[in-house]
Amino acid sequence: MKRYIDKGAKVVDGPRSPVQNRPWTLKEKLLLGFTPKEYLGQAVRNPLNWVAALILLVGLPVILSRFYFGLGFVTHASNDYPWGLFLGFGLFSMVPLSASGFLLGTTVEVFGRHDFEPIERLALLNGLLGYLFAVVYLLADLGQPWRLPYPMVVSWGPAAVLFLVGWHVATYLSVQMAEVSASFFEWQGWPRAKAFIRRIALGLTTAGIILSTLHQGALGALFTYAPGKVHPLWYSEEFQWIFFFCSSIPAGLCMVIVASTIVKKTMAWRCDARFLENLDRITLGLAKGAAMGLVTYATIKLIGLAHDNEWGYLASGFGTLFLAEMTFGVFIPISLFAYAVRHKIVAMARFGALLTVLGIVFNRLNTALFTFNWKLYPELPHIGETIIVVTVFTIYLLVYRFLLYRLPILYQWKAELVPVDEAVPAPKLVKESKTPVGEVTA
Template identity: 50%
Template sequence: MNHNETLERPESFRSWFLDKLLMGMSWPEYVRSLITPFNILAAVILSIGIPIIALRFMHGLVEVTHASNDYPWGLFLGWGLFGGVPLSATGFVMATAYYIFGFKDYKPLVRLGVLTGFMGYLFAVVYLLIDLGRPWRIYYPMFVGFGTASVLFLVAWHVATYLTVQFLEFSPAILEWLRSRRVRRWATMITIAMTIAGIILSTLHQSALGALFLLAPGKLHPLWYSTYIPHFFLASSIYAALVMVIAVSALCARFLRHSADGYFLDNLDRLTIGLGKGAAIGMFVYFALKLVGVAHDDNWALLNTGYGKWFLVEILGFVLLPALIITWGVKLGNATVVRIGAFYSILGILVNRLNVSIIAFNWKLPEHLHHIIPPWKEVMVVLTITVIHILIFRWIVSRMPVIRQEPEFEQETH
């Protein structure tokens, strides 16, 4: 190696790195591309929200939430953890369908599902860190105090382990982006094993989040409390994953079209209708299970109360109705109608998890509905984390082969 080659290598690496980072644009072009209405709005939200998050860690939870011994949970867990985790089952469901059950047609959506799931779990941990009174002790369930009789022990271990599993499942996309063929070959060899591990971990901790509420029969309203609640959580997470993939793929096709290849775009409507079939079946099954829960506990009389009417709004308006919309879209072969039903279904999942964790929890306490209204700072923190989530997701999809295939790896399927 001569002296000139030694001098050229750092420059070539720098050019390669900048090309990856800036997507082939120069710095001025890249900066200009960032000036968009969404980015400006995101910058405003972050400029308000990040200082509030900093205040939370400097002065405690009292700065951002009205949490108390009676009301320990708010939007951080109700929205970010209980609402986010079922919508993050996308990796588990799509990888299982593709690698285990052989639905090879859905290959364009597998990486998108895995990335959506990984990001969802990652930010569920972020919400948890913000909500914990002593976040620096988050590793205690892993290494210090195991608490094997606790449901939270199972949830903590499974979420942490599954986060690692999903990273390994997504790693081939990262390695293709980095052109690391040798390491990618190793990563693809463990894909089946990681998928099987994901099935075990996901089914357990999705239901375990529901099992957590079995410990509070007197606090959770009888219409939402049931010995079947772990099954409700698991069943709803499966259709939640399918509608989430439908929604995210539609948003990617609309706003990140430049990062998608023709194979993804040409097949998206057909795959959306296929996912809609599975989602509709899952929603009808879940609706039937909810009725079984009411019948099993003989809670029919409670349906005529205020909470009962809200329960009916949830299962009729946010489960049965979107299921019928999706079914109608599938029957018509109209992917747009299926997508409308999917977005509606996502709202239904969030309504259910907020009902269980906040609205119908501690329902007997005086002025309950007044106490559960979150302060504006708590809402702002949730909005800030949501924006950060979207920005990081967009950054990854814009650069890595998530909704497109790298030509040099196209024949090396796995």
């Protein structure tokens, strides 16, 4: 891609082709303004695509076999460990890492911190895709995935925590879909649809906070159904939901740092100056937030230990695992963030963010899988299950990249030149004209 741009190629970044002086066609937009040959050429030259192709080549048949032969074909079919990597990683880890959408939405829309605006859309997309693929993982895990809508339409179990998770994830997916659709509407050239989304943005964001508070917490509350099975160090009857909710905050913030770092390194051509110039400042801002989140999390984890008097377990093997998780996932990142923010060392903040992300995944896997059934025996995931998890994650990355290449997430869509009569629908109605006018004349 860089090669073409260095040669002076124009990537689609607005409604009209500057060279031919006409609106881009949909095909051109999809190919970023390149000819099919050029586009294919860059895709073939990208080594990451070959890695992805290899993973899909191996993984897709395994996914098909899971649906053709049943769950027992790709998992250990364990009655003791009903949940494996699909939920341990796909649901319990992907969801906290996708808290980014509601966090940055709140920062910008609710608290009015518009200096974080350049990264807001990346955070929203990161949230949407994370949830979307959490549902994909869920579909792989459910015994009868075609019955996914049952808790909504066929049979209600409203007293169950999972009922809340199901409803909230479904609702929140729609909310995030609406939030991200603003960039799609720009790209597609539907300014009125975008204006409508802007108008309801505060409502959407507030809905996002409510839904996120509850279902991030609910994922933790699910484990209070299995008090004897989750190891005491990862279990707290009173605080489990707060642990999960609280840790989702640094998780979501750090995931944005990680995603933006990857984006900056691998597709800087797609980012505009506004994004690139602000990224270091924003990264340190996010790191500050993440550090506060982690400090709070570490504090309440300590309170949890003291409340249930679990100190004795720290001396056991599980205790070592717990201390390792807390050290690498919480304490080291806190120190890194503190130093990085103080001395404005962005790279250090980025490394801290990576550790935090890995730490959160480790925490969720420990809770759901590695220390689950600690009185029985440890379960290591089946190879088929692992292949499917890697394959779905690859698809997630490909979709992520596909959207980042096209939608105005990392760059700003150039001004829409709409005829004036169409753009100002009712100049007499002062109230209504506000948004569209602002939209178009901007």
